[in-house]
Amino acid sequence: MPELPEVEVVRAGLEPAVTGASVASVTVFDERSLRRHSGPSEDFIDRLIGRTFTAAVRRGKFLWLPLEPVRGDVTHILEAQDNGTAAAERSGVSAQQNVQSPEFPKEAVVVHLGMSGQVLLRTVDAPDDRLTRIRIELASPAHGALMMNFADQRIFGSMAIDELVPTADGQAAGLGSAQALVPRSVAHIARDPLDPAFDQRRFFAALAQRNTSIKRALLDQNLISGIGNIYADESLWAARIHYNQPTNTLSLAKAQLLLTEVRTVLAKALSEGGTSFDAQYVNVNGASGYFSHSLNAYGQQGKSCPRCGRPIARERFMNRGSHFCPHCQRLRISAALS
DNA sequence: CGTTGGCCCTGATCGC
DNA sequence: TGCGATCAGGGCCAAC
Numbered sequence: 001m002p003e004l005p006e007v008e009v010v011r012a013g014l015e016p017a018v019t020g021a022s023v024a025s026v027t028v029f030d031e032r033s034l035r036r037h038s039g040p041s042e043d044f045i046d047r048l049i050g051r052t053f054t055a056a057v058r059r060g061k062f063l064w065l066p067l068e069p070v071r072g073d074v075t076h077i078l079e080a081q082d083n084g085t086a087a088a089e090r091s092g093v094s095a096q097q098n099v100q101s102p103e104f105p106k107e108a109v110v111v112h113l114g115m116s117g118q119v120l121l122r123t124v125d126a127p128d129d130r131l132t133r134i135r136i137e138l139a140s141p142a143h144g145a146l147m148m149n150f151a152d153q154r155i156f157g158s159m160a161i162d163e164l165v166p167t168a169d170g171q172a173a174g175l176g177s178a179q180a181l182v183p184r185s186v187a188h189i190a191r192d193p194l195d196p197a198f199d200q201r202r203f204f205a206a207l208a209q210r211n212t213s214i215k216r217a218l219l220d221q222n223l224i225s226g227i228g229n230i231y232a233d234e235s236l237w238a239a240r241i242h243y244n245q246p247t248n249t250l251s252l253a254k255a256q257l258l259l260t261e262v263r264t265v266l267a268k269a270l271s272e273g274g275t276s277f278d279a280q281y282v283n284v285n286g287a288s289g290y291f292s293h294s295l296n297a298y299g300q301q302g303k304s305c306p307r308c309g310r311p312i313a314r315e316r317f318m319n320r321g322s323h324f325c326p327h328c329q330r331l332r333i334s335a336a337l338s
Numbered sequence: 339c340g341t342t343g344g345c346c347c348t349g350a351t352c353g354c
Numbered sequence: 355t356g357c358g359a360t361c362a363g364g365g366c367c368a369a370c
Contacts, residue, residue, distance in 0.1 A: 001363075032347080061364080115347085115363055131349085154347050156364060212341070221365075229363065319343085320363060 002113040004192055004226030005269035007061050010119050011176055015056040017121055018065055018148070021140035022052045033133035033152060036110070036185065037160035047161055048136070054105055059174035060192040060225025062112055063119075064183050066105035066164065099166050099181050110162045110183045111150070117157025120149040134159055160185065171197035192226035193263050194270075200259065207247040207255050214250065215243035216318060218262070227262065230298045231269065233323045235262040237297035242331045243322045249332065297323040 173182035238261035301314035
């Protein structure tokens with residue numbers, strides 16, 4: 001259940017270790033973790049060995065590690081100069097990043113943790129973590145030789161090599177890099193609410209336009225990314241909105257309040273979860289920190305609502321548990337009919 | 339095109 | 355002790 005705060009903890013933990021690190025070896029224990037890679041595991045391995053990571057970038061729950069372009073790839077350089085530099089100069093956008101110039105990465109390893117994925121950094125002599133599906137051995141300038149283990153119980157997560165494409169708005173693609181380059185498979189994912197380039201107006205317009213419930217909208221990564229079941233319930237509780245309230249019945253003020261609460265909840269979780277990184281025995285764990293979060297609604301069914309004291313309820317919604325206070329978060333039917 | 343329901347997955351836990 | 359049932363759902367895609 002890693003959501004934005006947990007994935008950010010992973011990104012921040014990986015960043016100092018993988019930046020500038022090269023891949024010494026790759027072992028794939030379970031090919032299902034490469035489901036989103038277009039090609040067999042041999043392709044994944046061959047294209048990764050010897051390559052160097054340049055950063056650790058995150059948008060919403062998606063994480064990617066851009067790969068330094070292979071030196072001496074003349075075809076690619078000529079192609080980039082022809083299609084990128086010349087075109088950019090002709091169109092007069094030279095002030096913007098020319099993301100197609102040869103020094104920019106052209107591809108990245110995209111990591112999605114799914115429900116149960118973890119990225120764990122270990123020393124080379126450490127025993128394999130349980131449920132490790134992919135192991136990447138790194139030569140890191142900061143930490144020497146180390147292992148990056150991708151562990152995943154339910155195998156909803158994945159790793160994949162994907163092409164980097166320019167962002168639609170020309171802004172930095174996510175947190176961790178100033179480059180306006182996003183993996184093709186992540187391009188359709190909306191920016192997250194902590195991203196300075198998050199388009200609030202577009203989000204509010206979508207809420208007014210769509211014919212759907214507010215929780216479904218919060219979980220729709222094409223509208224707003226980074227929110228999962230836990231922080232959706234927590235944000236709705238904070239904003240006193242019922243999960244099934246139609247989005248087009250929310251006033252702009254209420255929608256603005258909700259977005260504020262979303263940001264508050266995510267930022268608070270982030271501040272609580274960002275302390276576990278150890279520089280010596282690097283332990284990046286997507287699941288850690290969850291239980292230290294002070295939750296008001298999620299998993300609190302039967303307990304007292306911290307606001308009004310009445311019991312928190314749990315109902316099935318979208319094949320998920322929805323936790324809410326029936327007193328504080330009421331469906332506003334009259335608004336729905338207007 | 340917007341919306342929705344089904345599917346992929348397996349370890350941990352629980353009840354009998 | 356053993357074993358089957360249940361639960362956790364994010365993202366994607368077919369279908370309506």
